[in-house]
Amino acid sequence: MLLNNKFFKCTTFFLAIIFLAFFKQNLVAEDKVTLLIHPTLYKAMGGPNGVVSDLKNNKAIDVTVITSPYGNILDKAVLSFVSGGGEFDVVTWIGPWINSETIGFLEPLDGLIKSSPTSYDYDDIIESLRNVAMFPKSNGKTYGIPYRVGTGIFYYRKDLFKKNNLQIPKTWDNFIKIAEQLSNDKMFGVVQRGKPGVHVEQDFKRYLFSTGHAVLSNDYKSCLLNKKDSIKMLEIFGEPYLKGWAPEDMLAWGRDEYRTAMMQGRAAMGLYFSPYWGLMSNPSKSQVANNLGWFLVPNENGKNNGATLNGGWFAVMDKKSKNKKAAFELIMAMTNKQNQLRGGLEWSNGPIRSSVYNNDKFNKKFPVAKAWLKAISLGISDAQHPRIAQISDITSKEIINYLQKKKSASQAMNDACDQISPLL
Secondary structure (H helix, E strand, O other): OHHHHHHHHHHHHHHHHHHHHHHHHHHHHHOEEEEEEOHHHHHOOOHHHOHHHHHHHHHOOEEEEEEOOHHHHHHHHHHHHHOOOOOOOEEEEEHHHOOOOOHHHEOOOHHHHHOOOHHHOHHHEOHHHHHHOEEOOOOOEEOOEEEEEEOEEEEEEHHHHHHOOOOOOOEHHHHHHHHHHHOEOOEEOOEOOOOOOHHHHHHHHHHHHHHOOOOEOOOOOOEOOOOHHHHHHHHHHHHHHHOOOOOOOHHHOOHHHHHHHHHOOOEOEEEEEHHHHHHHOOOOOOOOHHHEEEEOOOEOOOOOOOOOEEEEEEEEEEOOOOOHHHHHHHHHHHHOHHHHHHHHHHOOOOOOEHHHHOOHHHHHHOOOHHHHHHHHHHOEEOOOOOOHHHHHHHHHHHHHHHHOOOOOHHHHHHHHHHHHHHHO
């Protein structure tokens, strides 16, 4: 009888272990999500040992990460959507992809945001970025949470400005005068990217958006490139090149060339993508690290400088996700205060929260942080229009026509609108 009792107890014990293991396995299985993400963005959340690892340890959410280059993310996600969805629970997404042709596949996040913990503090995310995630813009449903951002800002040689007794330009007219004054046989007055395609098009828009408007009107029904201020911005963008104050081969310059020119001491100033500061201010890689300064993008009236092109990534959720609660936990983990600060300090992420740019540790590491915050807050993002790729190609082509003296600025911008308008 005693032996049978022991046998019963052992059997019960082992059955309990098996049951708990089975229960735990199924519980974890319910909390599996898949993330489709650009490799650089994955590194910006700490890779396998960062946010993903913490989420598994703290929330029992197992994240399968699929990395994909920029050009393939949209195609992969849309193919999954039209095939019934559910393959990727969360996808990293740029602002223009939140548009009339994609929102039917995306989960509106307003309810999840409203029920999120107070500590998540959604309102701490910079308003200009939150608005991009809404469709229609600024008053529609929210289809994404900002995850990573960069903006435009001028980096310049403080020593050259001091030597020539120059003040930071607040208007474009003063900027042009300084570009001419600092230009000589050994120094480019200003450098920008001129390579056809996204390079020249994005850099022109960093100038253009200082007007307070983008390529399209806010309702995406009108092309604004033929406006008087747009034409003037093309002339300002092109003048240094056309007058020889910029590199003679600027039309072949991309990211590496114009960063290297500054780092090697061959450029006085340039309108750069803000995250380049980390590289360009590194004394082991930049000859001008100790003389590098910054100033906000000028405008016509010299007041409230800083408006320019914002570029960034968002986290969106597939409407057909089978585990929306866990998917939103992942989105919150990618974008909460703690991990946005951690990403900015340790993983080279471009933070999307005001609190990070006001953080003492972040300001100590990045003295330019407050200027970044103002630029991002005033910044404008690309149009959320399904034909944005074609619009960008047309814009690039007409900018090059002007820089190659094939057309006047007015003709180039008017021709651009003639081609863009039928797409709207």
